[in-house]
Amino acid sequence: MLGLLVPLAIHLWSKKEAKTIKIGSVQLLDESNSRQSSSIQLNEWLLLLLRMLIVGLVVLLMAGPQWRIKPNKKQITYLVEPSLAHHSSLVGLLDSLGESSRVLLLKQGFPEWETDMELPSEPMVPSYWQLVQRMDSLASDSIVVFTRAYAEGIKSRRPKTHKKIHWVVMESDTLAGKPFLAYQREKEMELVSLQGNGQTTYFKKQTLSDGFSVQEDSLKLEVDGNIQTIPVLDLDTVYVNIMADTEFETDRQYLEASFRALSKFLDRKIQVQSVDADVENEVGLNIWLRKENWEPKQGKWLIFKEDILSNKLIKESEQQNVYWLTSKLNTENTTEQHFTEQLLRLLDLDAAVTPSVTQYDQRQMDVAELKPNYVGEPKKKERATLLDVSQWVFWILVLLMIAERVTAYVKRQ
Incomplete structure (x- = not known):
């Protein structure tokens, strides 16, 4: 906020002593000149105020302004992991919840969930604990989270929260015998299959003798009557x-x-x-x-x-x-x-295989391990439920900058 001194210093610096110019007669000077001088002085002070407000709002915007709101302890907010937004067992439940309570997506900004919304075909795994730290800004005191609780999304330290968060972990699909990739050895073809579920995930290797064909760098394999294409990696020396x-x-x-x-x-x-x-x-x-x-x-x-x-x-x-x-x-x-x-x-x-392995990593966390540290009801001086008002501050800043340019133009006139 010390930056407010800059426009003030410029204003005072421009207030230099007037030069005295000797002229022959002052008969043509009338009261209109006095009124015009007063108008110029008023514009100067208005410009100073606008410029100080602009500097102040820029600082406020950089600080991330938030407005304290009173939470509704009776209302429940539901958060849904994006990969579950169209889950068959949840769609009906979410439709009924949307009529009485807020249903948000578990991602940055917590956008509203809508029935016909489009989501990426390969959704990213949310950073659960980082999002928990932002849940304190939600208006309701009680939060229910529908999640897959992938171990990949657990990063950093266990957070603290004033909110009562209830986690509902949806079980992952079983990956029994899912072909993953194949290795071309000197005299044989080795198939690697991904098996397990949310609790255990492992890889099974088996040597293929028949029922497959190789085309360039792909393996054509018949699985349950369907032909699947699997990448083949050469195990070079x-x-x-x-x-x-x-x-x-x-x-x-x-x-x-x-x-x-x-x-x-x-x-x-x-x-x-x-x-x-x-x-x-x-x-x-x-x-x-x-x-x-x-x-x-x-x-x-x-x-x-x-x-x-x-x-x-x-x-x-x-x-x-x-x-x-x-x-x-x-x-x-x-x-x-x-x-x-x-x-x-x-x-x-395994550098070439690691990205694919990460994609199929579906290990899930237990609810007890997923929960953040609940620290109870917040005190008055502690940060409780806050609403982000950065967008409003930004548009006010834009309006003030336009007003400053208009006032400066009028002053030059």
Whole structure:
């Protein structure tokens, strides 16, 4: 609000002492000049007031103005997760509720629910706890939330609220034997199916012998009399290049042993090769075990850089796709710090599959785990039910800016 001093300072600065101009006669000056001078002074003060109001409203708008309203403790507000808005078991209930109570969508702004409203085909999972913090602005004291309670939507710390929130968790559809993707191995086709429900979700692998056909990068599979198209991923050989000096011979042997263990565990071929210089072909990982400084190059790199304070053998650097090997390898640290698992995360072999896995993640939270911390009735001085009035302040600001421009134009005239 100290910005209000700016238009005031400009106004006072412009009030300089008038210059005296000697003229021969003042007979032609009459009272109209005096009235015109008074009008100019009035416009100056009006301009000053308008400009100070504009600065004040800009500050108010940036602060997010809210108006305190008295909540209706008897009214119940119903919130529905967008993915449930057209749920067959809820449509009839929501129609009846809409006649007597407010039905809102569980998303930013809490828009009104309407029967014929269009929703995205793949709705985003709401951030439940972030929305709980905004529920204090709703007019009613009691809130019922219809939700799928996906674990993906639980982020940040458990919030506190003055509202009485009752969660109704709708069970997710069972995913029994839903084909997900297929892997093309050297001599066989492996199908991955998604199974489970809201409590457990897991993947089942099986080798296909017949009943399918492959077209380019897709698998045509007959399921319950219907033909489904499933993406096929080639399990190409993963190449690892190691560039090492003789003093790192032990470290190179530990690395090779770790990759052999990963290859057997993943049932995927990982070829480790020692090279004297950089090779141009694309590889999954390059490992630099040399005294000479490493110069930035393309690809993913693991570079030896000792760090006695690090609690991990593999540490991410500030550069993208560059990682530090923080200590020389031995039996003790490779076992205690699970070095092989760190290498697996570094290879990131499931990068192409991760987005699809996230899409089908339908794990649900238990109601007891989903509930926020209820802190009871708010005190008078605490923020209770507030109504966002930013939109009204914005339009008042627009009107004042128009009035300021008109007044400034009249003043120049």
